[in-house]
Amino acid sequence: MKKKERSGTINPIFTCQPAGAQYVSIGVENCIGIVHGGQGCVMFVRLLFAQHFKENFLLASSSLHEDTAVLGATHRIEEAVDVLLMRYPEVKVVPIISTCSTEIIGDDVEGVIRKLENGLLKEKYADREVHLISISTPSFKGSMVSGYDIAVRDFVRKFATKNEPNEKINLITGWVNPGDVTALKHLLKEMDVDANVLFETESFDSPLMPKGDAVSYGGTTIKDLESTGDAIGTIVLNRYEGKLAADFLETEFEIPSIIGPTPIGIRNTDAFLNNLKKMTGKPIPESLVRERGVAIDALTDLVHMFFADKKVAIFGNPDLVIGLAEFCIDLEMKPVLLLLGDDNVNYSRDPRIKEFEEKVEFEMEIIENADLWDLEKRIKNGDIELDLIIGHSKGRFIAIDNDIPMLRVGFPVYDRAGYYRHPIVGYAGATWLAEEMANVLFTDMEYKKNKEWILNVW
Numbered sequence: 001m002k003k004k005e006r007s008g009t010i011n012p013i014f015t016c017q018p019a020g021a022q023y024v025s026i027g028v029e030n031c032i033g034i035v036h037g038g039q040g041c042v043m044f045v046r047l048l049f050a051q052h053f054k055e056n057f058l059l060a061s062s063s064l065h066e067d068t069a070v071l072g073a074t075h076r077i078e079e080a081v082d083v084l085l086m087r088y089p090e091v092k093v094v095p096i097i098s099t100c101s102t103e104i105i106g107d108d109v110e111g112v113i114r115k116l117e118n119g120l121l122k123e124k125y126a127d128r129e130v131h132l133i134s135i136s137t138p139s140f141k142g143s144m145v146s147g148y149d150i151a152v153r154d155f156v157r158k159f160a161t162k163n164e165p166n167e168k169i170n171l172i173t174g175w176v177n178p179g180d181v182t183a184l185k186h187l188l189k190e191m192d193v194d195a196n197v198l199f200e201t202e203s204f205d206s207p208l209m210p211k212g213d214a215v216s217y218g219g220t221t222i223k224d225l226e227s228t229g230d231a232i233g234t235i236v237l238n239r240y241e242g243k244l245a246a247d248f249l250e251t252e253f254e255i256p257s258i259i260g261p262t263p264i265g266i267r268n269t270d271a272f273l274n275n276l277k278k279m280t281g282k283p284i285p286e287s288l289v290r291e292r293g294v295a296i297d298a299l300t301d302l303v304h305m306f307f308a309d310k311k312v313a314i315f316g317n318p319d320l321v322i323g324l325a326e327f328c329i330d331l332e333m334k335p336v337l338l339l340l341g342d343d344n345v346n347y348s349r350d351p352r353i354k355e356f357e358e359k360v361e362f363e364m365e366i367i368e369n370a371d372l373w374d375l376e377k378r379i380k381n382g383d384i385e386l387d388l389i390i391g392h393s394k395g396r397f398i399a400i401d402n403d404i405p406m407l408r409v410g411f412p413v414y415d416r417a418g419y420y421r422h423p424i425v426g427y428a429g430a431t432w433l434a435e436e437m438a439n440v441l442f443t444d445m446e447y448k449k450n451k452e453w454i455l456n457v458w
C-alpha cells in the first residue's frame with residue numbers, strides 16, 4: 001500500500017465532502033438540503049446525480065457571492081430557510097450542509113439554527129414540523145465518501161430516540177444504487193428479517209406517472225430515523241459509509257453493530273447472510289442456498305476459461321474497490337492496481353487490506369489519495385498491462401485512449417444505459433458483475449480479433 005507520490009490531483013476519482021452529504025439528504029422524504037456555499041457546490045453535484053440516475057433531485061443553495069464570502073454569510077442561511085419553507089409546504093427536514101468557503105469564513109451554522117428555532121420557526125412556521133440539522137463538511141479534507149459518513153451520523157444523531165424495542169435491524173446500505181437496494185430487500189425478505197433500510201434509494205429509479213412528477217427522492221422517513229434508537233442491532237454494509245452512525249447508536253443507545261462486509265461476490269454475500277442470522281437468530285432458507293447455487297453455476301462457466309490471470313485495475317469508493325478486488329481474486333483474476341481516491345488514515349488499518357498484504361501472491365499496488373493519473377501514467381509508461389478496468393465513467397477516456405475494456409461500476413456512471421438498475425450486491429449481483437465482465441471482454445476479443453473464434457465453440 002502506497003501514498004500517491006505527487007502533490008496535487010490530476011483527474012480526481014471523487015468529488016468533495018458536501019456531495020456525500022447531499023447524496024444522504026436526497027435519500028430522505030420531505031427533505032431538501034441547503035448547501036451553504038457558492039452555487040457551484042450544489043449545481044455540479046445535482047448534475048452528477050441527474051447524469052447518473054437520469055432523474056431530477058431537489059437541493060438548494062444559500063448562494064454566496066463575493067461580499068458574503070468575505071464578510072460572512074449566516075444571514076443567507078436565514079433567508080434560504082425562509083424561502084425554502086415558503087416555497088415547499090411539504091418540507092420537514094432541512095440539513096444545512098457547509099462547504100469549503102463557509103468553513104473557512106467560520107460561519108456559525110449551529111448558532112444560526114438556534115436563532116431560527118427560537119425566532120423564524122416559532123413566529124412564522126409555528127404550525128409546521130421543521131427540523132434543521134447542521135452538517136459540517138469542509139471540502140479541504142476527506143471526500144464525498146467521508147461526507148456521506150458524516151451526514152448519515154448527523155441525521156441519525158438528530159432523530160434517534162429510545163422508546164419501545166421494535167425487533168428491527170438498522171441496515172445502513174452506504175452509497176449504493178436503486179438496483180442494490182431492491183436486491184438487499186429481496187435477501188431480507190427471504191431471510192424473513194424486518195429491517196429499517198436507511199437512506200433508501202430504491203425510488204431513485206422513479207416511474208414517469210400520468211400526473212407528470214419530475215422529481216425523485218428517497219424513502220427514508222423521520223419515523224424511520226427516530227426508530228433507529230429502538231433497533232436490535234445495526235448492520236453497516238460499507239465500513240466508510242455508515243460506521244460513524246453505528247458507533248453513535250452503540251455508544252448512545254447500546255445498540256450492537258456489525259460493520260461490513262460489502263456483500264459483493266459469493267463469500268461476502270455469505271457473510272452478510274450469516275451476520276443477519278447472528279443478529280436475528282433467523283436461519284438461511286433453502287431458497288437462498290439455491291440462489292447461491294445458480295450464481296456459482298454461472299461463475300463456474302466463466303472463471304477458468306475466461307477470467308484466470310486477467311489483470312484488472314479498480315478505482316472508486318473504498319468499500320466498492322475492496323469488495324470488487326476480493327471478488328476478482330475469487331474469480332482467479334489478478335487485481336493488480338487498486339486506487340482509493342482519498343487519504344483516510346483508516347485504510348492502512350483495514351483488515352481486508354491487511355489480508356491482501358498477507359495472502360495475495362502476485363504484485364498488487366494499492367494507492368491511497370490516488371487520482372486517475374495514477375492509472376493513466378502506469379498504462380502509458382508500460383508499468384502495467386491491463387486486461388480490464390473497473391470503475392466509474394470518469395475513467396472512460398483512459399480506457400478508450402488505451403484500448404482497454406472497461407466495466408462501469410460505481411458513481412457516477414453516465415455513459416452506459418440503466419446501470420443503476422442492476423445490483424452488484426447479493427448472489428444476483430455476483431452473477432451480473434461476472435457476466436458483464438465477461439461480455440466486456442468478449443466484445444474486446446471481437447474488436448481486436450483476439451481469439452474471438454473461441455466464442456463460437458464455447
Ligand code: SF4
Nearest residue numbers: 016040041099100139
Ligand atoms: S471543493 Fe469547495 S467550492 Fe468546490 S464544490 Fe466542493 S465545497 Fe464547493
